[in-house]
Amino acid sequence: MPRIRHKRLDCSPGCAVEATLELIDGKWKGVILFHLLHGTMRFNALRKRLPTVTQRMLTAQLRELEQDGFVLRTVYAEVPPKVEYSLTERGRTLEPVITALKQWGDTHTRFGTDTQRETEPEAAPAGG
Amino acid sequence: MPRIRHKRLDCSPGCAVEATLELIDGKWKGVILFHLLHGTMRFNALRKRLPTVTQRMLTAQLRELEQDGFVLRTVYAEVPPKVEYSLTERGRTLEPVITALKQWGDTHTRFGTDTQRETEPEAAPAGG
DNA sequence: CATGACGGTATCATTTCCGATACTATGAGC
DNA sequence: GCTCATAGTATCGGAAATGATACCGTCATG
Secondary structure: OOOOOOOOOOOOOOHHHHHHHHHHOOOOHHHHHHHHOOOOEEHHHHHHHOOOOOHHHHHHHHHHHHHOOOEEEEEEOOOOOEEEEEEOHHHHOOHHHHHHHHHHHHHHOOOOOOOOOOOOOOOOOOOO | OOOOOOOOOOOOOOHHHHHHHHHHOOOOHHHHHHHHOOOOEEHHHHHHHOOOOOHHHHHHHHHHHHHOOOEEEEEEOOOOOEEEEEEOHHHHOOHHHHHHHHHHHHHHOOOOOOOOOOOOOOOOOOOO
16 A cells, blocks of 8 residues: 555644645556546556556556446456446546646646647657 | 656546645644644644654655745754744635635544544444 | 644655566467 | 467666755844
8 A cells, every 4th residue: 555655634723735635646546537537438448548658557546446436447357358447426526636737737737738839849858 | 756646647636635645644634734723833842743653654744734835944953952833824725625625524424623522423334 | 951742844764666688388470 | 389369467777756864054142
């Protein structure tokens, strides 16, 4: 259970902030939750949304999210395998949080573009 | 700069979510921001609010927050030293985010009590 | 001189995170 | 038998985060 970072959340009232942060932290959870907010997705569909995540990591994050009761994992007895991920009711309660996170990012970071404009020289680090 | 976790935020629209998360992540940033929302605080005052944080960590988190433009560090030329931390305007823009985090925590975790009150047998799945 | 208060900094060791790669299982198609 | 597709799992190694502890600098007090 690598998700436990605080043995004791001794942080007075602000504690609730940390408690929440701890649950949705983890490098990919935020985005996963965000995508799942829009509907059920299969494992590989999720992977396509997260181009740089490894299979191992995606699985790990999904498991933790499942453990925390945020996502539901549905396995279909088919071949090839089919596994769907969706939010539980508890997972949906995170919507305002994810939304706040998204909105802030949209307004205050350079990632606030839903529709990538190809006319923008985004990442163009001179390689030499 | 230890706070960079994603080399590339290739996560489609949800990217903004991660971008924001990255800035307020860091084990203590959330709580620090929360406390600073209520007003300027001195270093040791902050420490008292975070009983389990080490001096080293608190300093580190504060520096990152400062680097990211969220907090303002004011040093007074006195002895013994006096350093005050307060939110910048940019820092205040995080208020809705912190609030959403706090509210979710208040409602869905056992830390939702300003005045410790364990009369709430929260539905704890994964009973370990 | 020694101690205390305040706010740090430096160093060391451990824990945890995360990526790369390889292996598993099954039915379809050739 | 070989390859493809899907969804994982197992193992190894390097990087980053975090904790513990000791040391720094200054003025006041005794």
